[in-house]
Amino acid sequence: MAAGGGVRAASSMETPSWAARIRGADGQIVGAGILLSPDRVLTCAHVVDAAAGRITAEFVGATGHSVPSMAAWVDGDAYVPETQDADGDPSGDVALLRLERPRPAEEAVRLHRLSASNRDVRMYGFPEDHNGGIWFRATVVGGCGRDGQVQLIPTSPGELASPGCSGAGVADSLTGEVFGMVLTGQKDAHGNLFSFMTPAETIVRHLHHVHPFTVGRTAVDDRLRSTGDDASDTLLDEPFAQGLAAWLRDDGQQVKISVVRPGDSARAATLRRAITLADRELRTAASVHRASLDPPGTIPSAGGHDLAVDADGLTCAEIAERISERMGLRQHSADLATDGIRDTKATLSLVVVGVDEAVDPPALLDLLEVLRAGGSRLLLVFRTAGALHRRARDELLIRPARERRAQLVERLREITGPLAGALYERRAAVVPDGIRPMDSDLVAAHAALADLTRAEDDPGRGPDRVRYERLAEWVAARLARHIDRLDRLRDRRDELSGRLRGYHVLHQHSAQGKEDPAVDALYLRAHALLQARPCDVRAAEAAVDAYTRKVDDRDGQRRSRLGGSPS
Structure with a gap:
């Protein structure tokens, strides 16, 4: 049992005793919950809504061969539905349930007040096809929105919080301490995957009823x-x-x-x-x-x-x-x-x-x-x-600013030099089909580099430096993607060249030195497209396909004639 009552989060080899599976009136799983005391379960308000007036809590990690199941209901006024402000920023979505019958005290867990950023976490939820529950992992990115919610990045695409996971406890992967609750998962228009949680402090702010089940000193002296x-x-x-x-x-x-x-x-x-x-x-x-x-x-x-x-x-x-x-x-x-x-x-x-x-x-x-x-x-x-203030500015602000600026200048020189050169080299080799030009991005990188090299090393220029760092990160990422796509086009060009050579040898062998103007014209067109710089890979591919089809047709006709002649 952990200090202050309850247990720490289960190890990755165990089903946590505090994990509650929540079913609704129709018997379907609608979410998860966290057993905070023998007769209290924390969950999301939208899980309560989905239960449609009849909530059943089940404890899959309990000892024994059966899964304890019991009715539950909202504990008085301990229900805060999700609301959204004018910008669509969500708030709330927490509820505390009271159980019909208490569970053993040692099965409960406490919420911990912890910092969140860059923390590896794991959650135990009940997504589709995993009625018995499953661990899924993520890394905390940081806070988001005005309510103090926290954004998570799933460790793998399959570990996005999905229906059945809302209300699951979020545990620190290293210590096992539960410090928040899963709200929802989301895939945005760009294909990015995010899960969201509400940390212990935000839960306590919305539900004072949870305060007795929360441990750790508050964040502010x-x-x-x-x-x-x-x-x-x-x-x-x-x-x-x-x-x-x-x-x-x-x-x-x-x-x-x-x-x-x-x-x-x-x-x-x-x-x-x-x-x-x-x-x-x-x-x-x-x-x-x-x-x-x-x-x-x-x-x-x-x-x-x-x-x-x-x-x-x-x-x-x-x-x-x-x-x-x-x-x-x-x-x-x-x-x-x-x-x-x-x-x-x-x-x-x-x-x-x-x-x-x-x-x-x-x-x-x-x-x-x-x-x-x-x-x-x-x-x-x-x-x-005084002197201590000056030392702090020098050691924590000015020196790091100089180092950070030097790193940024070096990064921008790499972007505008070797990386840009690699891009232009590849664009000279193959037509960048479907790839947007990066000229404006590289002009912006050159301008940032010129500005930084002209400016004095003044920590007051921090906001500009931050903007230039984001620019460098953005341009470098785009350059890497463009170079990768152009490399794949070059590889495809080389594959087509090899295919064309192979078919040309086969055609010459089967034709036994006889000229075939139609086939030869197709070969010359494909060869010219592949040798051109920059090479239009899409056009070259179509030309090679036309040539190989014609060679296959001619070869088939010859075999047909040979097969039909007297033996």
């Missing part, structure tokens, strides 16, 4: 939470609020460093407001409605950060332990927490307030560099713009 007094118009620093909201919406800046001096009540209140609104659990409808009256661009996204720590009076080891706990890392002592953070591939968006008020600020900066190097996003707030 008490002193960083917004208070009623913070709602005053005079306590909003609008430019600061817009900058915070931009970072919390992931504007492309990995590290943001700010100063909030003691006594600056407006800036301090603005910081608390942003941290609170960006937290999945603290962001309530009332707080968002109140903030919506403020200037545009000052409201951050739900899930904009994973953890907000007040460093005042804390040791580096204590902060590392807090981060490690939030990332779901196992450590036997605080001293090993930093090693775990360094070794994990998981990342988080971290807010640290009062960096220069920690017990050992230089050691804390070393820890923050480990997080930055691992890909985590950092919002760091200092109380004074």
